[in-house]
């Protein structure tokens with residue numbers, strides 16, 4: 247699908263990988279709706295790229311429905327959905343004091359990363375399936391943001407890895423399901439990227455993370471993630487696939 251002129255949605259577009267994706271889509275001529283629970287920051291990004299910001303909590307159906315409707319009103323019906331919103335977590339299953347990890351922590355990460363992504367995707371897909379098909383029968387395309395932790399999660403990453411592994415598992419069945427509507431689904435599993443969270447870590451920690459990446463031995467650039475996200479849109483034969491973007495990194499147990 248050609249990006250120019252399309253209406254696109256980016257969840258988590260206020261920061262990090264989502265922000266870079268929103269910027270790249272806009273650079274390539276899309277009308278971009280920045281969907282984030284951090285409206286203030288989303289507005290700054292949107293103002294910078296000539297897009298529009300919408301407050302949206304991906305776990306809250308009413309909030310997502312309102313944001314999709316408002317974005318369609320502002321930019322026309324969206325054919326591109328970039329699911330980038332997500333949260334991290336690190337918790338050992340048995341704590342230092344011998345107590346079991348709180349179930350709420352596990353549930354919260356699954357709720358945002360997996361169920362939230364599914365929530366936006368199902369509501370987007372229902373809208374997109376009603377649109378007129380483009381050349382070749384295509385109606386839309388969506389991307390999930392997993393993580394290499396879906397495959398080689400580290401100590402303490404049970405919840406995060408399970409949530410991202412859920413996105414990996416959901417990719418093919420959703421692509422198969424939506425094939426009849428001409429909607430493609432792909433997932434990117436990033437390694438370690440230089441987003442605000444990582445850039446706050448002390449320099450030596452950043453350097454040691456970078457050194458763990460075979461080549462190039464540096465943190466990924468958010469713009470590299472954004473380029474791949476946009477390539478998924480333009481390459482009509484990419485579907486049902488999970489792409490690692492990690493400089494050949496395989497994470498160690500800790």
Ligand SMILES: NC(=O)c1ccc[n+]([C@@H]2O[C@H](COP(=O)([O-])OP(=O)(O)OC[C@H]3O[C@@H](n4cnc5c(N)ncnc54)[C@H](O)[C@@H]3O)[C@@H](O)[C@H]2O)c1
Nearest residue numbers: 258260261262263282283303304331332393436438439441
């Ligand atoms: N940065 C990395 O190295 C890395 C590596 C692998 C995977 N990822 C994944 O990439 C995605 C983006 O990561 P990032 O580093 O850019 O993080 P970030 O914290 O910079 O950005 C995440 C954005 O998502 C938004 N968000 C969180 N929960 C939300 C919700 N319920 N509803 C709406 N918006 C919500 C936040 O407000 C924030 O703007 C996440 O899914 C993360 O798990 C990041």
